[in-house]
Amino acid sequence: MVSDRINGLAAILAAVRAGAGITQPLLVERVGLGRSVVAQRVAELEAAGLVEGAGFGPSSGGRAPRRLRLCAGRGVVLGIDVGATGLIVGVADLTGRMLASRQRAIDVAAGPKAVLSLAESLAAELLEPRRIPVWAVGVGVPGPVEFRTGLPIVPPIMPGWDRYPIRRRLRARFGAPVWVDNDVNLMALGELHAGGEPAGHMLYVRAGLGIGAAIVMDGRLYRGANGSAGDIGHVAIPEGGAIICRCGNIGCLEAVAGGAALVREGRLRSPRLAAIPGLRPHHVVEAAENGDTAARDLLHRTSALLGGTLATLVSFYNPNRLILGGSLAPARDHVLGAIREAIHKRALPLATRDLRIEVATLPEEVSGVTGTAHLALDEVFSPANLEIWLPAGSPDQVPQNVW
Amino acid sequence: MVSDRINGLAAILAAVRAGAGITQPLLVERVGLGRSVVAQRVAELEAAGLVEGAGFGPSSGGRAPRRLRLCAGRGVVLGIDVGATGLIVGVADLTGRMLASRQRAIDVAAGPKAVLSLAESLAAELLEPRRIPVWAVGVGVPGPVEFRTGLPIVPPIMPGWDRYPIRRRLRARFGAPVWVDNDVNLMALGELHAGGEPAGHMLYVRAGLGIGAAIVMDGRLYRGANGSAGDIGHVAIPEGGAIICRCGNIGCLEAVAGGAALVREGRLRSPRLAAIPGLRPHHVVEAAENGDTAARDLLHRTSALLGGTLATLVSFYNPNRLILGGSLAPARDHVLGAIREAIHKRALPLATRDLRIEVATLPEEVSGVTGTAHLALDEVFSPANLEIWLPAGSPDQVPQNVW
Missing domain, CATH: 3.30.420.40 (ATPase, nucleotide binding domain)
Known part of the structure; x- marks a missing residue:
């Protein structure tokens, strides 16, 4: 077990990393250690060259407290x-x-x-x-x-x-x-650190050429017993039928709702898409944005298929945020509706009551x-x-x- | 945030609860606090009438250390x-x-x-x-x-x-x-406290009249954002077809692999089961144990259907233990094989490498x-x-x- 001293140093470093410009009085609040312990640990981190002062925060009567930041360089x-x-x-x-x-x-x-x-x-x-x-x-x-x-x-x-x-x-x-x-x-992880708000229990789903998920629990990545948690590309889905996946199994989520399926169906359904050499998922997204109704329908259908699996995961994991990333994310208006509908149709009211479903803020x-x-x-x-x-x-x- | 003192008391109480007869030297090891802090906290718990001595543990040279236990009464x-x-x-x-x-x-x-x-x-x-x-x-x-x-x-x-x-x-x-x-x-939770070993990341699945799961993470229950985590009875499964579930949706896991389906199919497939008034899942289990091959086949089929959903959850959650509880659990030999097969067919090698699949030790x-x-x-x-x-x-x- 790690010593109290190290736990305190780590908690202070985490708070300084999360909110550059934090002051010692705020650290006392956030980290839950006493004033003198916080002062001692901050002094230790300054002596180690990890934390430094950078201006002053608002005074609450006495001397204005120093703002702290990581010695970034x-x-x-x-x-x-x-x-x-x-x-x-x-x-x-x-x-x-x-x-x-x-x-x-x-x-x-x-x-x-x-x-x-x-x-x-x-x-x-x-x-x-x-x-x-x-x-x-x-x-x-x-x-x-x-x-x-x-x-x-x-x-x-x-x-x-x-x-x-x-x-x-x-x-x-x-x-x-x-x-x-x-x-x-x-x-x-990139999205977590970009977001200004605490993440709680989050499901990050990447929908692109491949499909995968990441599980965030109380703001931290959960990796499972061996590190493979979130590997949902090859789960069997009801609409999978007998479609053979590149993994060798049949009826995988990725075989039906992954990028290869999107490209294959796009070629069949939209003359405009069929004319693009080296068609990739982002072309389908762009075509939908530019008013290609076949591309829009296809994105809607793909999102509904993905949403079916996400409904299972929402029922099982009960997250409060679901973030859609990957190459489908820029098609926000053409994908989120179908995903929301699929999830709300299946999952319990309690499981979806506080669930926010959004697209990622950062490109993949x-x-x-x-x-x-x-x-x-x-x-x-x-x-x-x-x-x-x-x-x-x-x-x-x-x-x-x-x- | 909780004070160091309370965290120390809680850690000591947890160790005493987990291993009645633990000694102070062992507590120092398990809890990771210094000898004098442990002695002080134990004295505090004794003064509060929560912990008491009960005989002596093996000596490592000096005075034999007292064994500690909760004041159960x-x-x-x-x-x-x-x-x-x-x-x-x-x-x-x-x-x-x-x-x-x-x-x-x-x-x-x-x-x-x-x-x-x-x-x-x-x-x-x-x-x-x-x-x-x-x-x-x-x-x-x-x-x-x-x-x-x-x-x-x-x-x-x-x-x-x-x-x-x-x-x-x-x-x-x-x-x-x-x-x-x-x-x-x-x-x-009952199963966790009955088990002698640390639980790690565990999935407990109850297969009986209803189907549900509980998620254990690092030995503790994970309940999700609202408390509904593990609610897998009404997820859509590939073999669900158009079967209408009591929840109003179609193709739910429970509608196909739950107790009502087991009873319905049991009546159709086995004359012996059809003759039992008020047929319930445990009758199917007993018939299988007594050599009714139709009941055995039915349990095998039901377990394979359940196993398909469990494969999705194993891929997603990557547990190291999967415990099957509920009224199907006593049919160990007729259900675990099909569940294992379904999981190993679908989930990644990394996700199943350390996975143990067992039946619950306690009746539900x-x-x-x-x-x-x-x-x-x-x-x-x-x-x-x-x-x-x-x-x-x-x-x-x-x-x-x-x-």
Whole structure:
């Protein structure tokens, strides 16, 4: 178990990270520790070079309290967001603000060596002009990951990546701790940190080429026993019939409501869409926005199919927010109605009473790479990890080479 | 936020509750507080009459450490388990051990006044010979409950119970705090406290007349944003077709794999079952055990249908234990195989790698009423509630009349 001191430091860091400009009196309220303990812990974080003053807050009679913020420039974190067809590498400061990024088209099926070599050279370009230590690396991949070890496990669309030691390779390359997670969890994390409000119990659903979900419980990602929680692309759905999925099973959600189905049906139903070479889901969304009624109907139908599965998950999980991300999200007006209808038709009144159903505020590429940075920061600043790299009386430790 | 002192007291109480006979050196290990803090908190709990010594543990060189246990007889808790057709009222000591109970046939549709009057008079019979204060009351009902307020919300099979103030009524009657939850959560709670091992991420599924689930996360019940989490009886399933459910929707899990379907199909398929007046699910289970192949096939088919939905939930939630309770559980050998097969066919290798699928160790009536007692005890001894009724320096406070 982590000591009270470390728990206090972690709680204060979390509050400073969530609300830059917070004052000590507000920290006392938020963190629930006494004034003198908060003052002592803040002094410790200042001595460690993690927190600094930045102006003054409103006075409540006496001396105006200092505003506190993270020493954002003490280090950087590296985010590597591997998608099925694209790679984004970014460098962020300790608040998660993206300082610079690079994007390249890839094929994830080219395997881990090719993809990670490219990621490493993009990272080197980004890091070269900055003489700042890399504190941690966050990595997202489009497949199931055993979170504890960072290993992809039998990932369906990532041949060659099964149990590839991503963590060991990148730790050796950058001399910093590495965490790996699946792409949907990272999009949810990016969205969580972008949102101004507490997230409660949230379901983040990515509807794009693939379909996946991320589970947020009391504002924190829930990953399940092995890290595969949220993997809903290949659940069987009532409307699935005998359609064969790329996974080999029949009647999967993704086979019916995923991007490949959207493209296939789009070609059949809309002459305008059939004329687009290399048709992709975002083309269907654009056509719907531009008044193509066949595209609108198709989005409506796809959303209703997705909504059927979401009704099951809402009944089971009883979230208070459902966020739709992925390439369907920009078609807000053509998808949310059908999803809401499907959920309200099936789920109990109690399960939907406080449920808000919305589209993501960030485009998926942005939430993904932002999420990789926040993954790294959430882990570096977690109580269990703070205890490792922030030992008592070693204020100039940084979290390198300790994992 | 709760003070460190109360958190420490709650952690020690939880460890003493989980392992009667625990010693102070073991508490230091389990709870992660220092020796002197543990000694101080234990002294406080002894002064409050909550914990007492009971013999001595093995010595590790010096004086043998005392074993500690809860002062089980300081008070009692009352458990009221309302089922669709039966009512069980029990009185338990502070360890959750059932001291006495009464069972009656009821029809929950008779409404809250009739059912709770009966529960109150059964409770009075049980309490009369005992001159011990009732510390708390736990109540289970067969429908969705808003946990925060204890109100049933639009419960499908409980006419007259919608928003009935169970808590207010019973608090006035017994002068003790009252918590209300749905029956499946209580069965899971009873099972959790019966199990010798840590539960991790568990899915408890009740398959009987109705179908429902309870979600355990890190050993604790997860109830969702409003308390309706686990309500899976009326999710749409691929094999649901156009079968009309008692809820008015079509193709619900319960309409196809619930007790009514089992009875209907049993009558059609097995002459032996057709001959039983008032056929119920347990008759099908008994017939299967006695070699009726039609009953066996029917249980296999029903389990496969249930397993299809459980595969979706396993993919989504990634538990490490799935416990099957309810009236199908005694048919272990005729149901677990089909459930395992359905789950392994659909869910990812990572999602099922560490998954154990088992039947409940307790019959549902026992787990239900045991669960109501543990609901009351878990809440009474939770940090947030301890802070209310165990103020500093008032060692003879009991948790009456403070909520």
